[in-house]
Amino acid sequence: MLVFVAKRLGxxxxxxxxxxxxxxxxxxxxxxxxxxxxxGVNASAxxxxxxxxxxxxxxxxxxQFGSFVAGAVQGDFGISLSSKRPIADELSTxxxxxxxxxxxxxxxxxxxxxxxxxxxxxxxxxGAFMRFVFFSAASAPSFLIAMLSVLVFYKWLDGALPAAGxxxxxxxxxxxxxxxxxxxxxxxxxYTWDAIQHLLLPAFAAAVGxxxxxxxxxxxxxxxxxxxPWARTARALGxxxxxxxxxxxxxxxxxxxxxxxxxxxGFMVSSLVVVEQVFSWNGLGSYLSGAIGVGDFxxxxxVCLILGAVYVILNTxxxxxxxxxxxxxRLS
Amino acid sequence: MLYSPKRTLKRLERPTPDRPDGAWSALGVGEKxxxxxxxxxxxxxxxxxxxxxxxxxxxxxxxxLPPLSPGHVLGTDVLGMDxxxxxxxxxxxxxxxxxxxxxxxxxxxxxxxxxxxxxxxWLDSALMRFTDLFLAFPAMIIAxxxxxxxxxxxxxxxxxxxxxxxxxxxxxxxxxxRRAAALPHVxxxxxxxxxxxxxxxxxxxxxxxxxxxxxxxLDIGAVVMTLAALSFIGLGTPAPAPELGxxxxxxxxxxxxxxxxxxxxxxxxxxxxxxxxxxxxxxxVMLRRTxx
Numbered sequence: 001m002l003v004f005v006a007k008r009l010g011x012x013x014x015x016x017x018x019x020x021x022x023x024x025x026x027x028x029x030x031x032x033x034x035x036x037x038x039x040g041v042n043a044s045a046x047x048x049x050x051x052x053x054x055x056x057x058x059x060x061x062x063x064q065f066g067s068f069v070a071g072a073v074q075g076d077f078g079i080s081l082s083s084k085r086p087i088a089d090e091l092s093t094x095x096x097x098x099x100x101x102x103x104x105x106x107x108x109x110x111x112x113x114x115x116x117x118x119x120x121x122x123x124x125x126x127g128a129f130m131r132f133v134f135f136s137a138a139s140a141p142s143f144l145i146a147m148l149s150v151l152v153f154y155k156w157l158d159g160a161l162p163a164a165g166x167x168x169x170x171x172x173x174x175x176x177x178x179x180x181x182x183x184x185x186x187x188x189x190x191y192t193w194d195a196i197q198h199l200l201l202p203a204f205a206a207a208v209g210x211x212x213x214x215x216x217x218x219x220x221x222x223x224x225x226x227x228x229p230w231a232r233t234a235r236a237l238g239x240x241x242x243x244x245x246x247x248x249x250x251x252x253x254x255x256x257x258x259x260x261x262x263x264x265x266g267f268m269v270s271s272l273v274v275v276e277q278v279f280s281w282n283g284l285g286s287y288l289s290g291a292i293g294v295g296d297f298x299x300x301x302x303v304c305l306i307l308g309a310v311y312v313i314l315n316t317x318x319x320x321x322x323x324x325x326x327x328x329x330r331l332s
Numbered sequence: 333m334l335y336s337p338k339r340t341l342k343r344l345e346r347p348t349p350d351r352p353d354g355a356w357s358a359l360g361v362g363e364k365x366x367x368x369x370x371x372x373x374x375x376x377x378x379x380x381x382x383x384x385x386x387x388x389x390x391x392x393x394x395x396x397l398p399p400l401s402p403g404h405v406l407g408t409d410v411l412g413m414d415x416x417x418x419x420x421x422x423x424x425x426x427x428x429x430x431x432x433x434x435x436x437x438x439x440x441x442x443x444x445x446x447x448x449x450x451x452x453x454w455l456d457s458a459l460m461r462f463t464d465l466f467l468a469f470p471a472m473i474i475a476x477x478x479x480x481x482x483x484x485x486x487x488x489x490x491x492x493x494x495x496x497x498x499x500x501x502x503x504x505x506x507x508x509x510r511r512a513a514a515l516p517h518v519x520x521x522x523x524x525x526x527x528x529x530x531x532x533x534x535x536x537x538x539x540x541x542x543x544x545x546x547x548x549x550l551d552i553g554a555v556v557m558t559l560a561a562l563s564f565i566g567l568g569t570p571a572p573a574p575e576l577g578x579x580x581x582x583x584x585x586x587x588x589x590x591x592x593x594x595x596x597x598x599x600x601x602x603x604x605x606x607x608x609x610x611x612x613x614x615x616x617v618m619l620r621r622t623x624x
Contacts, residue, residue, distance in 0.1 A: 015468045022474065026481040128362065135613070139553060139606035141560050143580055144598035151591060270472035274564055278584060289565040292480050304477040311470035 004323050012316045017069075019308050023301045024068050028061065030297045037081040037295055055079065077302035082294045087302045091284065095306070096177030097166060098272060098283035104203035105210075105268055106261075112211025113257070117218035118245060137212040142271035146205035146278040153201060162198050164280040169194065202279040206271045210264035217260045221253025255326060262318035266311050363614035370611040373604065377427045380420035388421035389413070389572040396590045409579070409593050410586055413572070419600045421574040426604060429490055430555040437494050438548045441501020446540070448502070449509030450532055460506065463499045471496035475558070479567040486569045489562040493555060504547060505540060512539035542619070549615055553608035560601040576601050 027034075036043075039051045052058050055078070056067060071077060077087040119130060154163035162168070167179050169191060175182040180199070183192030225231060226249050234244045276285035284303050291299035386392040391412035392404075399407040399415070406415040448459040475492035482488035512518060518535045526534070562568060563577025571582055576597040583594030 011468075015465065018465055019469060022469070023477055026477050030481040131362075135606060135610050136602075139557070139609050140602045141557055141564070141577075141580075141598055141605075143561075143564055143584075144595070144602055147580075147584070147587060147591075147595055147598060150588075151595075155588060266470045266472060269470065270476075270558075270561055273476075274561055277565065277581065285565075288476070292484075292566045297481065300477065300480045304473050308470045308473045311473070312468065315468070 001323065005320055008316050008319055008323075012312060015312050016309060019312065020069055020072060020305065021065070023305050023308075024065050027297050027301050034081055034297060037297075038079075038084070072305060077305070078298045080291075080296055080299045082291070082296045082299070087299050090287065090299075091302065091306070093171075093177060094283050094287050097281060098276070098285060100178045100180065101199065101202055101206065101276070101281060101283060102265075102268065102272060104199050105206040105272065106265070108203050108207035109211045109214055109261070109264065109268070112207055113214030113218055114250070116212065116215035117222060117253075118250075134212055134216060137208055138216075140208070141274075142205055142209055143274050143278055145208050146202065146275050149201050149205055150278070161201055163201065166198050166281060167191070167195050168198075202275050202281055205278070206268055206275045209271055210261075210268050213264055213267075214257055214260060218250070218253050218257050221256060222249040225249040225252045255322065259318060259322060262315045265314050269307050269311065363611075363617060366607065366610040366614045369607045373423075373607050374427070376420065377424040381417070381424050384414070384417040384420060386414040386417045388418045388574045392417075396586070396593070398590070399592050399596075406596060407590075407592050409583065410590075411572070415592065415596055418574040418579065419576070419596060422576040422579060422597060423600055423604060425486065425574065426556050426559060426576055426601065429486055429559055430552050433490050433493050433497065433555050433559070434548050434551050437497035437551075438501050438544055440494070441498040441503075442505045442540075442544055444498070444502040445505025445507075446509055446532070446537070449506040450513070450536065456506075459502070463502045466496065466499040467503065469496065472558070472561070475562065476565070476567060479562055484567060484570055486559075486563075486573075486575065489559055489567050492562065492567070493558055497551075497555070501544065501547070505544060508540040508543050509536055512536045515539060546612075546615055546619060549608075550612035553605040553612060556601065556608065557605045 034055065035048055035051050035057060038055065039047050043051075056064060059067075068078075075088055077091070079085065080087050080090060083090065116130070116134075150163045153161040171177070171179070172182050172186055176185070179195035180192055183189070183195055222245065226244065231244055231248060234248055235241070239247075272283070273285035273288055275281070276283045277289055280286070284307065288300060288303045291297075291303070381388065391408075392414050393401075393408045393412050395408060395410055395412045397404050397408040397412075399405065401407055404414050404416070406419065408414055409418070444459055444463065448456045448463075475489075475496050477492075478495055479489045479492035482491060513536060518531070518539070521531055521535050559568075560577035560580075563575050564581045566578075566581070568575045568578050571578060579597040580594050580601075583590075583597065587594035
């Protein structure tokens, strides 16, 4: 087990290094000139030279890469070309926003996945219809689901759920930035409930795609284990079908589902970027699309690096967890 | 289920898998319909834009006309451009881009997979290390970073997706090549003195092709959606090019008052992806039942 963890950690470091190298290289080959973006088209030659020095672009490229890595490790991602402020400062309020949304979306993914899978795997019932639902939901872009849910819950149901932003009240002073948690910490049910209401629609829109993918894997696993000898034994011992499903089939199907969930986290990141835009959610995603609009590559690189690192680390954790549960994984 | 002689007879009458007409008749109604839907979609995307009475990038009516307006079946957008025309043109672009991305990714992946699987040795492990590195990266984020670095256009979004898509094929093809190399007829050919390129071309590649073709056809729907997501966040050709993802994100500013401007392009993407995902699955079922 220790050997497995050590190997996994080693490859984690290698992947993170190459991820950083790739993002850095992309910044160097990007077709816009960072100095020009920084100082503007009409700046004097001296201003350009000063900016080049300020951004550290007068150093040789290996030195630049070294300071890029050193900065990234300490959470310093340089200066935004458009706002001229440190990128880390701008991201500090946005990271909790995205993490909060991602956490809720992940929870909803599991809820959607497990409930759809239990419906689907009952033999005979809903079979063809559920297949249609699966494929429709898996083919719907997340912004379509986001827009439709806004039309239904905000427009037609007359503002039943809010359609934009994170809160009707604004943040507390000296808070964690996770609004639901902040509401609980400050003992305000109104604030907490308001934050939850704001979370529901965007989290749902981001969760549908991965929820359906999860349901398919779970349903496959469940239907094969429901036909297995030990399921028959459980039935013969007088267990009800629901108990066989919950206690035996679902548990057996959960190991492949867990590794799928880690992969889905990567897809969820991309739907979060899209969904944040629809709901004017002030997170990393809307920051990223803003940076794309103005060609601010250092900001783009910072967001990609953070999201990428989260994804790679998450995958490592899941691998280790799977190996802890299932000894066969360690040997493969 | 009760025993039913009629049903059993019917099952016996079905063509056996080795008969050439087995594949099509093994399909259910829904699966046949899905393959027909693909044909219709491809036809609409190919010839549709040429049949439209308006231009996809020139205003042709009043602004923000709702669907079912006279002369504009699906209404007009905020500049007065005909929605139906733009949607069909956008579907053509999306489909073309998705097919090109899938083909190029499959070609690169197949090349690397064949070389790795066939040559073996240090070349194999070097190529597979490289492939695994790319597989460990978060695909969507890397695609975004690459597309953003090259600049805003459909082409750079396509490059971004190709860079993260080929490793899947490389892994798949390498495995298939190694499996094929162990097949009796390939080993017999090797023993008979067929070697190198001829062995590869005549015996290994034909054994690998069906898997690659099926995987590629399954992938088109996913590539359509990925391209749309990139275009939605601004990594596509800027307006007025008829790009579905961009049309949806531009239309979002007005969609509470004029839902069709944003919802119709999103629906068009969903429709494309649905048709190809559903048919891809039918194709997989067909291959499994006939044992090709």
